[in-house]
Amino acid sequence: FSDIFETFFGGGGRRSRGPVRGADLETSVELTFEEAIFGTEKEVEVTRLELCDDCRGTRMRGGKQPPVCPVCGGSGEVRRVQHTILGQFVTAMPCDNCGGEGRVISDPCPTCRGRGRVAKTRTIAVTIPAGVDSDSTLRLTGQGEHVPNGTPGNLYVRIRVQPHPYFVRQGKQIHLDLPLNMAQAALGAEVEVPTVDGPVELKIPPGTQPGQQFRLRGKGVPDVRGGARGDQIVTVRVVIPTEITPEQRELLRKLAETLTTPDLEDGNRRGFFGKIKDALGV
Numbered sequence: 676f677s678d679i680f681e682t683f684f685g686g687g688g689r690r691s692r693g694p695v696r697g698a699d700l701e702t703s704v705e706l707t708f709e710e711a712i713f714g715t716e717k718e719v720e721v722t723r724l725e726l727c728d729d730c731r732g733t734r735m736r737g738g739k740q741p742p743v744c745p746v747c748g749g750s751g752e753v754r755r756v757q758h759t760i761l762g763q764f765v766t767a768m769p770c771d772n773c774g775g776e777g778r779v780i781s782d783p784c785p786t787c788r789g790r791g792r793v794a795k796t797r798t799i800a801v802t803i804p805a806g807v808d809s810d811s812t813l814r815l816t817g818q819g820e821h822v823p824n825g826t827p828g829n830l831y832v833r834i835r836v837q838p839h840p841y842f843v844r845q846g847k848q849i850h851l852d853l854p855l856n857m858a859q860a861a862l863g864a865e866v867e868v869p870t871v872d873g874p875v876e877l878k879i880p881p882g883t884q885p886g887q888q889f890r891l892r893g894k895g896v897p898d899v900r901g902g903a904r905g906d907q908i909v910t911v912r913v914v915i916p917t918e919i920t921p922e923q924r925e926l927l928r929k930l931a932e933t934l935t936t937p938d939l940e941d942g943n944r945r946g947f948f949g950k951i952k953d954a955l956g957v
Contacts, residue, residue: 695825697724700818704801704832708839712871712896714805721799721830724792724820730784732823734791741780744773751777791823801832806899808844809836842871847896847905854914855879870894870907877909885913 704717726732735741743749747770757764769775783789799818807813811834819828836844843850853868863881867874872894888910895905919927 695822697820697822697828699828701831703835705835707837711807711836715803717801718798722796725795726821727787727793729786732791734780734789736782736784741778744777744779746770746772749777751775804899806897807834849895849907851909852912853909854912860913883911887911
C-alpha cells in the first residue's frame, strides 16, 4: 500500500537501496581419495569481472567522478504531475537521461569502455579441509565478481573425489573387501591390510566365515566439523581357486572325506547371528 501511495502522491524523495553486491561464481576441483580424507591445498583458475585499473570503477576517463545528471539533479528519478478530475497526482519515474543512476558518463574510460569493470583470470588458492566428500561445496567469501561501490560476490567450489581402486567411503567409514584363501579362513592367519594411514597387521581367527567383518578403529574418515575420526570396516571374501594342481586336488579330496556336509538349518542360524554381530559391531 505504501508503494501505491508513494507512486500517486509522492514519497519524500528516492528510496534508499541496500549495498550492491557482485555476482557469485562457481567452479569445481578434483581430488584423489587420500586428498579428500586428509585435506590439501589446491589452486583454481577463475575468470571474473573486476574493477577497471584505469578508472577504478568510476567508468570515467582517468578515474574522474561522473557529473551529476542535470535532468534529475542526481536523484535518478523525475516526477510528473498529472491533473485529473480527482485532483493532482505526482508519479516518480526513472530518469531517461541517466537511466536512474543520477550521474552521466560524459567521458567514458577507454579501457573498460565506460563499463567500470574488465574480465580478468585469477589463480586462487583453496584450502580443502580434511574429511570433505564428493559433491560438497566450499564457499570463498569475496572471491566472486566485483562491482563499483559495492562488495564482491562469493566463489563456490564444488568437490569431485576420484574413486579408489579398493577403498569405498560411506560417511565416516571406509570399507575394504579382504580376499583370503580357504586355508587362511579355516586355519586363521595374520595378514597385512591396507589403510589410508598405511598397512596394518590384522589377525584372522580360525574358522572365519565369508562376509565376516572386522573393525579397525580410527582408520576411517576425519569429521570435517572436527569430531572423532571414523573406522575402517574390513569384510572377508574367501576366494575359491578355479585352477588347482593334481596334488592340491588330491589333498582337497582327502579333506572332503573327513568333513561332514553342513546342515542347511545350521548354516542359516550362523548367518542370522552373524548379522546380529555385524549390527552390534562386535
